[in-house]
Amino acid sequence: MSQSSTGALLRVAVPNKGALSVAATEILRESGYRQRRDSKELAVTDADNGVEFFYLRPRDIALYVGSGTLDAGITGRDLLLDSRADAKEVRALGFGRSRFHFAGPAGRYASLADLPGKRIATSYTGVVEAFLDERGIDASVIRLDGAVETSIQLGVADVIADVVETGSTLRAAGLETFGEQILESEAVLVTRQGEQHPDFEIFRRRVEGVLTARSYVMMDYDIPSEHVQAAVALTPGIESPTVSPLHREGWVAVRAMVPRTGSQRLMDALFELGARGILLTDIHACRL
């Protein structure tokens, strides 16, 4: 039975290919939604959960959501800003991280002061024009679809502005970044401004639950009762840790969610305090 309270399915856009596609599908699958099995499928209806997924170019997703055609979507923050669509970021998703930079032939450019009068090639004209406008820099922006690194060698542009992840594409083209970073991006959950579909909140909470589950682990340990206060101070949990009696007199069992980062150090500290049987387990989903 559908959870939808209105009958109208929640319509969600998912990147169909490129750097965000696999991880976006994965987070939705972990959130309990049906996802496509074949990369040629254009849409999937998950009637049990009241959601319809549309697999679209990540660059188009903010436009569909901003215009109200779709209710929500996953795209890159850089693509959202570039589109100037009437959509808003509701949650950073922790994958598809990248930086956006100006770059030019190694050694030739040092700072933004070198930009006036130059030809800048980019696939992100919205982002670049806004950045230049804010700083009053007068330069011409040339829109290319991709492979912008080659445009300098071909004499079409003097510098580029592009996504940098590992930096290997720039290096291979003999280019290096210069000036301040234009922006930092990652995959984001977007929705339209104003009134939301009534089921958007359920969807958002499910995705949030997976992100929390990824950043926390469950820790269990046994400890002599006299040390439990000190131990619980180290593992306060989200609400409060569960402390249960053990059959062995004078000992208790403690269970608490702890941040994944630093969890090994926490195990060392608990062991020092006298805890034994310390276990860490993954959490797959949660609602807090």
Ligand SMILES: Nc1ncnc2c1ncn2[C@@H]1O[C@H](COP(=O)(O)OP(=O)(O)OP(=O)(O)O)[C@@H](O)[C@H]1O
């Ligand atoms: N190594 C990377 N290369 C390109 N985009 C990346 C990378 N890492 C993260 N991203 C992010 O992925 C998004 C771009 O996705 P994608 O590569 O699918 O778009 P595209 O370059 O326009 O498409 P395509 O290259 O398939 O023509 C942006 O948000 C970008 O910041």
Ligand SMILES: O=P(O)(O)OC[C@H]1O[C@H](OP(=O)(O)OP(=O)(O)O)[C@H](O)[C@@H]1O
């Ligand atoms: O810093 P790196 O790890 O090398 O990644 C960045 C490169 O990857 C992207 O290109 P993509 O493969 O999407 O091709 P495109 O330029 O045709 O979009 C981006 O435009 C850079 O060229």
Ligand SMILES: [Mg+2]
């Ligand atoms: Mg690309």
